[in-house]
Amino acid sequence: MKHIFLDKKSEYTFLALHGTGGDENDLVPLVNYLNPTFNILSPRGNVSEQGMNRFFKRYGMGNYDIENLEVETNNLNEFISLSITNYGLDQSKMVGLGFSNGANILESLLQLNGPILKKVVLLSPVFLQPDKPFKDLTGVDIYIATSDNDPYVKNKENDKLVDALKATHANVYVNKHHGGHQINQAILEDLKKWLTK
Secondary structure, three states: OOOOEEEOOOOOEEEEOOOOOOOOOOOOOHHHHHOOOEEEEEOOEEEOOOOOOOOHHHHHHOOOOOOHHHHHHHHHHHHHHHHHHHHHOOOEEEEEEEEEEHHHHHHHHHHOOOOOEEEEEEEEEOOOOOOOOOOOOOEEEEEEEEEOOOOOOOOEEEEEEHHHHHHOOOOEEEEEEOOOOOHHHHHHHHHHHHHOO
């Protein structure tokens, strides 16, 4: 996967996954704001949708190609393994952070591959595969920022996502806000506090 790695000689690393139309540089200012000392590993999604980068295909707004999601989830898993080897990273000290499309593939990574990351931040995710069980996530800390005003979230499905994650024994923290499909300053401040716990 095309990516950037910003080596800050830290034992901690952000794995930053952009939203639709973003790229590997998109979340750099955001994760630097959250903790400027962490290394940053940021891949670009393999899929191009009319020139917009994505981590997996969709047929249209809110209509996802689940088969491709699984293929690309495996690609992301391989990318993480290769990066850990190539850059000498400590897997137990990686923080996965995704926004929107990036959050959705991180969610899929947890679902299909289990606790390969011990700390995961899902900003504006959608529950893509409610019929597929998550693996046991004991010891995994998960931060979710979600809103009932998010146009991508139907029928409070993110409440079901939270319930599904809690059932895996993960430590789930939810920031339910009113801001729709976005990251605002209040979320960043709350997330910053959560990361230091």
